[in-house]
Amino acid sequence: MSDNGNIPYNETDLYRIRHSAAHVMAEAVVDLFPEVRLAIGPPVEDGFYYDFDLGKDEHGKPRTFSPEDMERIEARMQELLRENAPFEHTTLPVDEALAFFAGQPYKVELIEDLAAGKVDEMGNPTTEPAAEVGIYRQRDFVDLCRGPHVARTRDIKANAVKLLRTSGAYWRGDEKRPQLQRIYGTAWHNKAELDEYLHRLEEAKLRDHRRLGKQLGLFHISPLVGSGLPLWLPKGAVLRETLESFLRQAQLERGYLPVITPHIGNLELYKTSGHYPYYKDSQYTPIKVDEEEFMLKPMNCPHHIEIYRSEPRSYRDLPYRLAEFGTVYRYEKSGELTGLTRVRGFTVDDSHLFVAPEQLEEEFIAVVDLIQYVFGTMGFNDFRARLGTNDPASDKYAGSPEMWARGIAAIRHAADKLGLNYTIEEGEAAFYGPKLDFIFRDVLKREWQLGTVQVDFLLPERFGLEYTGEDGQKHRPVMIHRAPFGSMERFVGILIEHFNGAFPLWLSPVQAAVIPIADRHVEYARHVAAELKAAGVRVEVDESSERMNKKIREAQLQKTPYMLVIGDKEMEAGAVAVRTRDNEDRGAMPLADFVAQLKQSIAARSMAL
RNA sequence: GCCGACGUAGCUCAACAGGUAGAGCAAUGCUCUUGUAAAGCAUCGGUUAUGGGUUCAAGUCCCAUCGUCGGCUCCA
16 A cells, blocks of 8 residues: 555655664664564555574574563563664665674675675666665664665654564465564554454455355365365355356357367376476376376466367468366365365366467457457456566566567567556566556455466477368467356455455345245245246245344345245235345335346346445 | 464354353244344263373363464475
């Protein structure tokens, strides 16, 4: 969050406050743990952290901060903030800085890197070797730092700062290097802002899809089945299938051809595709069947490619668009699994388009158009695009530089033609080609990567794909990989949080709850339900012997869009008394009118009730 | 996988500094037949994640395993 949308975060007051708070926290830690070694302590979104190395304990294991330590650190930090010392900025020549930080190996490494001009303190590459380095001091605490900081410690309001949590964090983010102790904190202009932030965290917790998924009966994760392998409950399955049939229909209208492929494939397939070496760490051990090895598929593309290859193709067949809700399995480390958003088996709304080179731009644009249509229908208006390119220094990417250049140029050209705003991020590509990702910001302003479109010249080459052109010659097609939802699991998880479980009418697992007031109204209530069902509405009758108030409460908690209360008056008039989950009592209306109206809203995929 | 916290009935939580598990909701049964967010009574429900250990005694202490949560790394 920035003070002002027009100012980059790192130029804001908040950035200085947080950066300075990180220093004061480190000062408190040094006070209480004089032997500590300091790593880095930057501001981050909504707060700051600092990484520390506390050395080893008597068992040779890294020492860590206990919850009690945290309290002491926070208390000491508060004192230091109130003591109002100035932050003094100086610079030191590299050799003097090295001598000064001699007992601090992490600082020494940073200074050496700065001097060598390899990377800056944040690990970003710089070109200029530094002759001197920045130093900030408050009281006796001196830190290597580029700044900027606030003028005095009292510019940070002690009651607007809070330490949040500790965690292990690898030095320089490299799991092969030592694991440091990170303390996260948050800091704001004043107490009111801090409270608002803490409140926001509570809100986010309340709309956590894991919590709502349980409350609304959408999915369940059983340790016996396996972590990261969600079970879709009836209501979750209805929601997911509604999304799937929506996209299926949209794809049929756009000339996509549905296909279905198996969940495992011969290891040779992935060796040919090149997935095997690139995905080795995230794949399951192959299954031995007779003399052959099979893998749970980590991706659908090779299977679709084999469909393309199943017969000779002509330019008349292109673009050849294969689509499948294909379930893939990837090994994720146990610590990174989360509800529906990070799982080990998930279904991609996958499609592979085989196109002639001259069709690439047009098809790419059509795909982006489809993604925008899908997002628009969901009511997702706040999203941005990101062009992910390869990092030439990394060995994570296959193919020639020319291929990458062609792919990137094609995406840029198409995106420019569409007038799309996008950022370019190096190292965000797929191994086989550059991609354009659509990143959605939800109501809590959190960003999620959803749809993706990728241009691929590599796999057509690996598999020797070809088609006969108008000229009678063989030509090589280009592939577009795309998925508007990304994965059904993650998408539904995001949907749950974005809508706080109150899905748009067309997606609601139960669209209307019929609530008879007394037993004598049950029969008519069933008739109402039957009429709605006949009109394609998902409806439930609450026949329990509870009070009407209780039934309304239940439907309300389930976030059912419409509640239809049935009493003597309604029964007599052939009507329903309509109440919405927004607590709006619309009074009685003829059943036929309501059915017609509801049917229309569902068909229109309307956001409003 | 790594660091930390945690794991008590279907759910949310309780049980002083070890003394032998308790509440609300849910479920089930009965009574009430109800007009826009929780009717009343009763019943059922736990070898306190699992496996070891310390102790006269373990939900409480120790170890291991599994899982969850927050991070790190990675990612749709």
